[in-house]
Amino acid sequence: MTGNPPFAVCPADDLASAVAGRVEKGARFCGLFARPDGSGLRLMAVVSCHGTLAAEEAILPPGQRRYRSLTPEIPAAGWYERELHDLFGIEPEGHPRLDPLVLPRGPGTEAPCPGSGRTVAPIEPDLRPLPAHVRGEGVFTIPYGPVRSGVFESVEYLVETTGEDIPHLRTRVFYKHRGLQARAVGLDTGDGALLAERMEGVASVAHAIAYATAVERVAGVAVPEAAQLVRVVHAELERIANHLDTMVRHTEGAGQAVAYACLSHHKERVQRLRAQLCGSRFGRGVVVPGGVAGPLRLDADRFRESLRTLAQAIDKDTRRLMGTPSFVDRLRGTGVLSHDDARRFAVVGPVGRASGLDEDVRLSRPYSAYGHLGHRPTAPVEGGDALARQTVRLAEIGGSFHLVRQAVDLLDGRSGPEVWRAPVEGASGPGLGWAETPQGETLVLVELVEGRLVRWHDRSAGFQNLAAFAAAFPKDILTDFAFIEASFGISVAGVAS
Amino acid sequence: MPWVPRGLAEGIVTTRYPRRPDGYGDGFHGTIVASPAQPVDAAGSLPAEVGEAARACPTGAITLEPGRPRLDRGRCILCGRCTQLAPATFRFDPSFETATVLRRGLVVPPLDEDDAVLDAARAELRHRVRALRRSVHVRHVDAGSDGSEEWEVAALTNPVYDVHRLGVFFTASPKHADLLLVTGAGSAAMLPSLRHTYDVMPHPKAVIAAGVDAVSGGLVGSTYATRGGVGEVVPVDVVVPGSPPSPFGLLYAILLGIGLLGAPTKRREEGGAAHRPASAEDPPPEAGR
Ligand code: SF4
Numbered sequence: 001m002t003g004n005p006p007f008a009v010c011p012a013d014d015l016a017s018a019v020a021g022r023v024e025k026g027a028r029f030c031g032l033f034a035r036p037d038g039s040g041l042r043l044m045a046v047v048s049c050h051g052t053l054a055a056e057e058a059i060l061p062p063g064q065r066r067y068r069s070l071t072p073e074i075p076a077a078g079w080y081e082r083e084l085h086d087l088f089g090i091e092p093e094g095h096p097r098l099d100p101l102v103l104p105r106g107p108g109t110e111a112p113c114p115g116s117g118r119t120v121a122p123i124e125p126d127l128r129p130l131p132a133h134v135r136g137e138g139v140f141t142i143p144y145g146p147v148r149s150g151v152f153e154s155v156e157y158l159v160e161t162t163g164e165d166i167p168h169l170r171t172r173v174f175y176k177h178r179g180l181q182a183r184a185v186g187l188d189t190g191d192g193a194l195l196a197e198r199m200e201g202v203a204s205v206a207h208a209i210a211y212a213t214a215v216e217r218v219a220g221v222a223v224p225e226a227a228q229l230v231r232v233v234h235a236e237l238e239r240i241a242n243h244l245d246t247m248v249r250h251t252e253g254a255g256q257a258v259a260y261a262c263l264s265h266h267k268e269r270v271q272r273l274r275a276q277l278c279g280s281r282f283g284r285g286v287v288v289p290g291g292v293a294g295p296l297r298l299d300a301d302r303f304r305e306s307l308r309t310l311a312q313a314i315d316k317d318t319r320r321l322m323g324t325p326s327f328v329d330r331l332r333g334t335g336v337l338s339h340d341d342a343r344r345f346a347v348v349g350p351v352g353r354a355s356g357l358d359e360d361v362r363l364s365r366p367y368s369a370y371g372h373l374g375h376r377p378t379a380p381v382e383g384g385d386a387l388a389r390q391t392v393r394l395a396e397i398g399g400s401f402h403l404v405r406q407a408v409d410l411l412d413g414r415s416g417p418e419v420w421r422a423p424v425e426g427a428s429g430p431g432l433g434w435a436e437t438p439q440g441e442t443l444v445l446v447e448l449v450e451g452r453l454v455r456w457h458d459r460s461a462g463f464q465n466l467a468a469f470a471a472a473f474p475k476d477i478l479t480d481f482a483f484i485e486a487s488f489g490i491s492v493a494g495v496a497s
Numbered sequence: 498m499p500w501v502p503r504g505l506a507e508g509i510v511t512t513r514y515p516r517r518p519d520g521y522g523d524g525f526h527g528t529i530v531a532s533p534a535q536p537v538d539a540a541g542s543l544p545a546e547v548g549e550a551a552r553a554c555p556t557g558a559i560t561l562e563p564g565r566p567r568l569d570r571g572r573c574i575l576c577g578r579c580t581q582l583a584p585a586t587f588r589f590d591p592s593f594e595t596a597t598v599l600r601r602g603l604v605v606p607p608l609d610e611d612d613a614v615l616d617a618a619r620a621e622l623r624h625r626v627r628a629l630r631r632s633v634h635v636r637h638v639d640a641g642s643d644g645s646e647e648w649e650v651a652a653l654t655n656p657v658y659d660v661h662r663l664g665v666f667f668t669a670s671p672k673h674a675d676l677l678l679v680t681g682a683g684s685a686a687m688l689p690s691l692r693h694t695y696d697v698m699p700h701p702k703a704v705i706a707a708g709v710d711a712v713s714g715g716l717v718g719s720t721y722a723t724r725g726g727v728g729e730v731v732p733v734d735v736v737v738p739g740s741p742p743s744p745f746g747l748l749y750a751i752l753l754g755i756g757l758l759g760a761p762t763k764r765r766e767e768g769g770a771a772h773r774p775a776s777a778e779d780p781p782p783e784a785g786r
Contacts, residue, residue, distance in 0.1 A: 103722065104686070112721050120721040125686040147638055147690050149669035151651045154639040154687055175686045176641050179720030191555045194576055194716055201645030201741065245648065258500040264655035265510060271652075279526035279589060281743065282645050285577055293577075320503065493644035496684075 008056050012043065012067035015058040019045045020073040022054065028359065029346045031464070032070065032080035033445045034088050035430065035455045036116040038062070041088060045070065045077075046432065046443060051364045053432060060090065069095040076346040079467045086174075087181065088113050099130055099170075102177045102496050114181035115447070115455040125174065138162055144481070146175040153492040157481075169470040176496040184456035189215050189289040189424055192446070192453050197284050199458045200494030202242055205234045206437035207444075207458060207494075208287035213367050214433025214446040215289040219424040226418045227291035228369040229407040234274070234283040235368070235435070236400035236407075240314075241270045242438030242489065243350075243393040243400075247318065249486035250390065254330050262317045266310070273298075273306055291421030300412040304405070311401045318394055331387035335472040335484030338384055345468035349440020349461045350396065351488055354381050354388035362436045373406050375399065384472075386487035393489075426451040437461050439489055460494030511659045512745075515752060519745065526575050527746070528738060530590045531605060533565040534583075547586050550579035556709075556716055570595060571603035571712040574740035596705075596737040596750035598622055600712065600728065603736055622734050623756035625701050629675050632664040633755050636674035636698065640691050640727050641684030641717075645741040646708050650678065652744040653751075665751055671697045676754050677731065678747075682710040682717040683724040695731045703734040703754045708742045715740055 010018050023029055027049035035042050039062040046055050060067060069092030070077035081092040082101035089111030092098070105111065106126030112118070145156035154175045161167035184195055196211035197204035209231055216223060223231075244267040251260040271281040277296050278286050286292055296303065321327055337347070342355035352359065358380045362370040378395045381388045430447040440461030447455035465488060472484055512519045534543045541563030551559040551566065558572035559579060566586060579587040597603060598618040601611060637650055653660045654667070668674050671694045679691065695704065706727055709715035714725035727733065737750040 122719075122724070123685065123721045125722075127686060127689065146687060147694055151637045151647055151667060152639070153642065153644055153647055154681075154690075175690070176639070176681070176684050177686065177722045178641050178682055178684055178717050179722035180717065183717055183720050191716075194555055194574065198643040198716055198740075201643030202648060204645070256500070258503060261656045262503065264652070265657060268652060268655050268657050271648075275525050279577070280575070281525075281649075282741070284575070284740070317503070320500070324500070491644040493642060 008054075010056060010058050012058040012060050012064070015043060015045060015056060016068050016070045016073055018056045019047065019070055019077075022047045022049065022056070023074055025049075027054070029074050029076045030441070031443050031459045032077055032084065033457050033459070034084050034090075035445070035447055036113060039116075040064075041090065043067070043084075044445070048359070048365070053365070053434075055432075065089060066091045066093050068093055071095050075344050076464070076467065079463065087111055100126075100174060102174050104174055112179065112182055114179075115185055120182060125177075146172070155492045167473070169473050171466055171469060173466070173492055173496040176492050178493075178497060180497045181455075181457055184453050187453050187456075188451055189427075189448070189453070192456060193288055194284075195456070196444070196458060197282070197287075199497055200437070200439075200442075200460050200462070200491045201282060202245070202491050203238060203437040203439065203442075203460075203494070205231070205238045205283040205287060206435040207442060207460075209235060209368060210433045210435035210437075210442045210444045211446065211456075211458065212287050212289045212433065213435070214431040214444045215424055215427065215448065216422070217433065218429045218431035218446065218448050219290070219427035221290060221422040221424055223291050223368070223422060224419045225369070226295075226411060226414060227420050229411050230292045230296060230420075231287060231368045232370065232373065232407045233296060233404050233411075234277065234286050236404045237270060237274050237277075238283055239400045239438040240397050241267055241274070243397050244270065244314070246393060246486055246489045247321070247390070250331065250386075250483065251321070251327070253482045253486060254327050256321070256324070256327055259317070259321050259324070259327070263321070266314050266317065269310055273310065276306075277303075288421055290424040291419075294420055295418065296408075296411065300408055303408055307401060307405060307408070311398075314397060318397070322390075322394070328387060330483060331390055331487070332385060334386040334480045335487055336383070336385045337468060337472040339382075341468060341471040342384065345471065346464060347440075347468050348464050349436070349438075350389055350392045351465050351468075352440065353378060354392045355384035356380055356382050359441070360436055361434055361441045365434060367433075367435060369407065369410075370403075373403055375403060386483050389487045389489075424451075430455070439491065439494075440465065442494075458494075458497065460491070460497070462490035462492070462495045466490050466495050510656050511662065512657055514745065514748065515757075525591045525593075525743070526577070526589045527591045527593045527743065528570060528589075528595045529568060529573055529575065529579065530588055531559075531566050531568040532586055532588075534586045536564055544583070544586075546583040550583040550587060553578045553582055556713075556718070565606070567604055567606065569604045569713075570709075570738040571600060571736060572709060572715070573738060574709055574716050593743050593745040594749045595739070595746060596735055596742075596753055598735060598753070600733070600736055603712070603738055622703060622754070626675070626703055626754070626756045628701060629755045632666065633676060633751070634666050634668040634674045635676045635678050635751065636668055636671050636694060637678045637680070638687075638691050638694050639680050640687040640711070641681035641723055642708070642710060643741075646680035646710070649741050649744050649747060650680065650707065653747060658744050658748060660748065660751070663752075671695075672699065674698050675702055676751065677702065677704045678707055678751075679704065679711050679727045679731065679733075680707050680741075681727070682714045683727045683730065685722055685724060688724065688727075688730045691727065692730050704731050705735040705737060705750050705754050706733045707737045707747060707750065709738055709740050712736045712738070
């Protein structure tokens with residue numbers, strides 16, 4: 001298991017204290033995964049500390065379903081334990097509230113247990129309403145969704161309020177659950193990449209990279225240099241498109257019609273440029289386990305020229321936008337996520353960086369070519385409001401252009417025939433992979449047996465961040481809702497998967 | 498520069514499609530075209546590489562028939578494997594006018610008997626929606642997409658596609674909607690809401706299944722949580738291939754859905770590019786930039 005973190009195994013009831021001990025010493029909680037092992041289940045908690053990952057594993061023997069919950073000590077584990085409860089039927093004792101998250105199974109319906117080898121019949125979700133969190137006289141619930149009022153992904157927000165106290169927000173993502181972890185079982189590594197691209201379609205490239213690096217670790221192969229550079233080019237253009245998208249949504253919400261037109265036009269130009277490089281507006285088919293499908297399809301000089309005009313145009317219009325008081329005022333002070341809350345929920349990506357957390361796995365755990373490209377970290381921003389998140393994303397757009405230019409120059413300077421992929425076929429074993437998607441760190445667990453997936457679990461940045469979403473709603477829940485939602489930049493597909 | 502002069506400074510970026518063909522498509526993977534393959538024997542057996550391509554297809558979109566393969570665009574996720582394994586038979590084509598009126602219409606080349614059925618379905622749809630042709634309100638519902646479909650649907654309101662110029666508007670209210678545009682593989686928990694949206698829409702109405710996920714489940718297919726597309730829950734009038742479908746592909750589908758297109762077509766030779774624009778005629782100012 002080349003490059004995998006050391007797996008320390010402990011009794012299931014000690015997992016909580018083992019992980020809490022590491023978090024107390026400054027580690028960041030990155031996820032809780034499960035993989036069936038015989039008829040038992042292995043729980044794996046992953047933490048990140050000073051640029052390395054470490055994992056604590058616990059074994060639930062066959063028949064044992066209960067273990068001591070991590071959530072009372074580590075709030076960031078709350079959603080993971082709900083997901084594991086839905087998918088594997090295990091019971092974290094002491095979990096503050098074990099509402100269904102991705103799959104409301106209803107009484108008597110068995111958990112699908114992806115990776116256990118069991119075939120699962122279609123499950124009819126139990127859509128009856130749950131009791132409200134807020135108790136007391138005159139509690140009422142305002143639902144938003146799951147069908148949204150614009151062209152958005154389906155999700156339901158329940159605002160529970162007594163009309164006086166701070167309202168409570170519940171986010172229900174299960175409407176979009178597709179059972180992807182079960183779908184992945186039995187796929188070969190190539191098909192697995194296609195599924196990874198569709199896990200969170202707006203970040204296809206980054207998810208494919210995270211998945212591919214996990215497979216490459218299992219196979220113990222190194223990705224050819226040129227392929228690593230091609231990966232960076234596509235991943236950074238994807239980041240630019242995503243960051244523009246959040247801005248487009250903000251301008252739409254603020255009724256800035258001209259700014260909306262300009263920025264959505266720039267986003268379209270980025271998508272077209274991506275299609276020129278590979279045929280797909282979402283970079284699909286580029287990343288394959290072991291490398292990439294082939295070279296960039298655009299001549300370096302034309303590509304550089306397109307980058308130059310695009311970067312200039314985006315820079316001009318975003319500057320103008322950030323100098324428009326009526327726009328900036330809508331973002332300032334809106335949806336504040338405090339540094340403490342961000343830390344408590346181990347928030348990742350631009351949302352975390354806007355609340356003073358500085359981790360960016362392109363820098364802290366470099367993959368692809370990031371380790372040897374000049375890459376300045378975005379200066380940490382304080383404030384934690386929608387404006388801070390916007391400021392971080394704007395700085396990142398500049399950084400992404402810089403990275404793409406470097407990668408193009410390096411590719412252009414190479415000569416001779418290139419190898420685009422290393423063979424990964426037939427590998428066996430578990431492995432972890434990661435990438436900094438536009439939304440933040442994604443972490444992927446794969447387990448292969450002779451080149452086929454027996455386990456695949458891709459934890460998106462949105463999954464990690466959406467748990468903190470409710471913490472950004474101190475008051476003004478109704479007026480600023482659209483802004484706060486857009487500023488989190490979460491794709492529900494990846495959360496519910 | 499304040500915003501108003503900035504808006505004027507841009508000039509015209511909007512496509513003239515469908516009034517004029519659009520040249521966008523340089524190297525763009527719009528669809529797969531399957532040519533007849535030279536049989537290797539008298540029984541019409543296909544070359545081994547075509548069989549290999551069919552087996553390698555991740556969604557089982559390719560079936561082999563004597564003398565030629567048939568390709569189901571309602572399943573094809575445009576991964577390109579068949580084009581690598583059997584380049585003489587399968588190739589990418591920039592055409593985006595691939596939506597059609599019946600699920601079986603996405604299987605190319607069409608069978609002779611399909612043409613009459615497709616023409617009848619088109620005529621029925623045109624007749625049903627004939628009152629809609631002035632201004633059309635579209636309700637979008639996501640039934641388990643991967644998220645990219647929403648980007649492409651939303652792109653229709655950017656200045657390049659600008660569907661408002663065609664009298665097409667997105668609406669939040671199903672009660673004012675004429676077209677239901679559905680994305681996603683049919684996640685079980687969304688299906689009641691999807692059906693409800695359809696039920697409260699007034700007549701006449703039409704349904705577009707946008708993207709292979711909505712059409713067939715795509716790569717996700719049928720899991721314990723998805724139902725292999727949305728066709729079992731709402732009556733689909735227009736099916737749009739693509740993973741995801743492109744904005745032009747969606748625009749074409751909307752025009753088909755409101756009966757602006759769809760006069761009986763000529764028999765298609767290579768299965769698909771019947772409306773393929775003569776691309777050099779009127780390139781938009783920003784084509785491919
Ligand atoms: S491009 Fe389409 S038909 Fe060809 S292998 Fe991929 S999914 Fe199958």
